[in-house]
Every structure is written in C-alpha cells, then in structure tokens.
Amino acid sequence: MRTISPAVLDGTTFFSDPTFWSTFSPARFGPAVWPFFVALVFTAIAVLPARWLAFRLGAVAAPGERRIHSRPTARLGGLAMYLGFGLSAALFSTNPSTLGLLLSAAVVTTLMVLDDLNGVRALSKLAFQIAASLLAIVVFGIYIHSVNLPGGHVVNLAVAVSIPLTLLWFVGLQNTVNLIDGVDGLAAGVVAIVAATLLLAAINREQMDIVILSGALIGACVGFLFFNWHPARVFMGDTGSNFLGFTLAALSVLSVAKGAVVLALIVPIVALAIPIFDTGWAILRRRMRGRSIATPDTEHLHHRLLDFGLSPRETALVFYFGTAIFAALGLAIYGHKKVLLGAILLMLLGIVVIMMRRFQRTSRG
Numbered sequence: 001m002r003t004i005s006p007a008v009l010d011g012t013t014f015f016s017d018p019t020f021w022s023t024f025s026p027a028r029f030g031p032a033v034w035p036f037f038v039a040l041v042f043t044a045i046a047v048l049p050a051r052w053l054a055f056r057l058g059a060v061a062a063p064g065e066r067r068i069h070s071r072p073t074a075r076l077g078g079l080a081m082y083l084g085f086g087l088s089a090a091l092f093s094t095n096p097s098t099l100g101l102l103l104s105a106a107v108v109t110t111l112m113v114l115d116d117l118n119g120v121r122a123l124s125k126l127a128f129q130i131a132a133s134l135l136a137i138v139v140f141g142i143y144i145h146s147v148n149l150p151g152g153h154v155v156n157l158a159v160a161v162s163i164p165l166t167l168l169w170f171v172g173l174q175n176t177v178n179l180i181d182g183v184d185g186l187a188a189g190v191v192a193i194v195a196a197t198l199l200l201a202a203i204n205r206e207q208m209d210i211v212i213l214s215g216a217l218i219g220a221c222v223g224f225l226f227f228n229w230h231p232a233r234v235f236m237g238d239t240g241s242n243f244l245g246f247t248l249a250a251l252s253v254l255s256v257a258k259g260a261v262v263l264a265l266i267v268p269i270v271a272l273a274i275p276i277f278d279t280g281w282a283i284l285r286r287r288m289r290g291r292s293i294a295t296p297d298t299e300h301l302h303h304r305l306l307d308f309g310l311s312p313r314e315t316a317l318v319f320y321f322g323t324a325i326f327a328a329l330g331l332a333i334y335g336h337k338k339v340l341l342g343a344i345l346l347m348l349l350g351i352v353v354i355m356m357r358r359f360q361r362t363s364r365g
Contacts, residue, residue: 078240
C-alpha cells in the first residue's frame with residue numbers, strides 16, 4: 001500500500017506535494033462512479049412503486065402536530081433506497097462481506113416496514129435493530145476484530161468486548177439517523193455527506209471495496225432526494241432511516257476490519273457530531289422530565305431551527321453545511337488540513353448566508 005508522506009499528513013506542504021493530487025485525482029473516484037449512478041437511477045425508479053405500495057397498505061403519514069407537510073404523504077421510501085443500494089452493491093462490490101451486509105440490512109428494512117404500517121412499541125423496534133445487528137455481527141462476522149493504533153500497534157479485542165461494542169455502534173447509528181428524520185431531505189442528505197466522508201477516507205487508504213459501497217450509498221440517497229426534497233412526495237419512514245443508519249455503521253466497521261487505524265471510527269463519529277449531540281440531548285431531556293426516551297417531542301435541533309424562522313429547505317441546508325464542516329474536521333485527521341480549512345470557511349459562509357436571509361425576511365415583516 002502506498003504511504004502518505006509526513007509533509008502531506010501535517011498539511012505543511014499541501015499545495016506543493018503531488019501526493020495529495022494523486023490521492024484525490026478524478027481517476028481515484030472511478031470505482032465509485034458506476035455504483036453511484038446505478039444506485040441513483042434504480043432508487044429513483046423504485047420510489048414510485050414504493051409510494052404506490054405505501055398508499056395501498058396504509059403506510060401514510062397524515063398531517064399533524066409534529067409534521068411540516070399539509071397533505072398525506074407516503075412512507076416506505078426506504079424500500080426504494082434499499083433496492084437501489086442493494087442492486088448496485090451486488091453488481092459492483094468486491095467485498096466478501098457484502099452479501100452479509102445486504103441480507104442483514106434486508107432484515108432490518110423489512111421489520112421496520114411493520115412500524116411504518118401500524119406502528120410498533122419502542123421495545124419492539126429496539127429488538128428489531130438488535131436482531132438485524134446481531135445477524136450481521138455473529139452470523140456474517142461484520143464486527144471490529146481488532147484496531148490498529150498509530151505506530152503499528154495492533155490491539156486484538158476479546159469477543160466479549162468487540163461484539164457488544166459493535167452492537168452498540170450499529171444500534172446507536174440506526175437511532176441517530178431515525179431521530180434526525182424530521183425535515184424533508186434532512187436524513188438522506190446528512191447520510192450522503194457522511195458516506196462521502198467515508199469514501200474520501202477509503203480513497204486515502206486505497207480501500208476500493210469501501211469506495212464502491214460508499215458510492216452506492218451516496219447514489220441511493222441522492223436518488224431518493226429527488227422525491228424527498230421539500231415539499232416531499234414520499235418519506236423514507238423508519239424503514240429508510242434504520243436502513244441508512246445500519247448501512248453507515250456496517251461500512252465503517254468493514255473499513256476498520258480492512259486494517260484501518262482506530263481513527264476510522266472517529267471520522268463518521270465526528271461527521272455525525274450534530275445528530276449524535278441532538279440524540280444524546282433528547283435522551284437526557286426526556287429522562288430528566290421522567291419520560292420514556294422513546295417519547296417523541298418537537299424539541300430536536302431541526303424543530304428549533306424551524307421555530308427560529310428557517311424554512312424546511314434552509315433547515316436541511318444548515319444541517320448539510322454543519323455535517324460537512326464536522327466531516328472536514330474528521331478528514332483532517334488524515335492530513336490535507338489547508339484545503340479542509342478552506343472548505344470549512346466556505347461552508348460557514350453558507351450558514352451565514354442562510355441566517356442573513358432569515359433576518360432579512362424578519363425585517364421586511
């Protein structure tokens with residue numbers, strides 16, 4: 001495997017060192033291009049049948065107190081994302097664990113259809129998440145066997161540690177994505193950005209199989225966004241949010257299994273800093289009030305931004321920019337700090353522009 005020079009890692013000679021340009025040249029993205037487009041096209045094609053099926057089965061979100069839409073909207077959009085991603089991964093992936101990933105994801109996706117149809121108790125949803133995660137971990141071996149620390153030190157994890165740790169990771173990401181799915185386009189866009197972060201990190205480590213799977217996941221998210229951008233014509237439902245969270249968790253675990261350093265898990269954690277914080281605060285907030293952590297409320301960060309006066313589209317864009325900023329910070333772990341600093345400044349500028357638009361609307365009113 002090609003090594004990255006220390007100069008590139010500390011970012012001091014970024015613009016003059018050719019290794020950066022060879023690492024992130026368009027040719028290096030080649031393995032992700034076809035998986036991306038195939039997933040995008042087939043997800044977009046599958047959305048309309050999924051929408052029709054949702055109306056036929058009654059998996060429809062009615063307008064209500066916690067909704068921002070004014071008409072009945074089909075759920076089950078997650079089925080389309082799974083089909084698009086699954087077809088693309090099956091066609092292009094070279095990772096032997098892909099079959100296990102797809103079968104396990106199919107289990108959680110199918111089980112969560114029950115929730116989108118009739119609603120299930122929180123403990124039942126948790127059982128669904130745990131069952132699918134254990135299938136991936138125990139049956140298909142998608143778990144963190146060891147971590148490579150800086151300096152070449154390998155720490156082999158005992159099964160009693162690695163399996164619970166990986167299970168927590170799978171279940172945690174599923175619930176994190178599920179809780180941010182409250183504004184049109186929000187969850188799919190955030191996951192696409194985090195998947196792009198995994199893709200860039202995998203390119204840097206020459207993990208082309210992870211690049212392929214990440215490209216397919218980005219394509220599925222983008223294909224779904226054509227129909228989920230405000231005003232949404234279809235929602236992903238718990239079917240989609242759990243599929244996305246599960247797949248993100250699996251991709252990051254597979255990346256670690258390929259021998260990446262322990263920081264491979266830090267990248268998605270940092271990229272998801274805003275949703276993770278929002279999820280943690282929601283759990284703490286509900287427990288402090290003596291309520292179940294599964295009790296829904298309208299105090300998530302995206303609700304706060306809507307109450308602040310941002311439109312659903314602006315709220316989604318603020319989340320996109322915020323996620324991208326933290327993703328850039330995570331990627332800075334792998335070097336190239338100068339260009340990532342420039343990207344962060346541009347994204348901060350985007351947030352400032354959105355906020356200025358809000359204050360201009362307020363001043364006119």
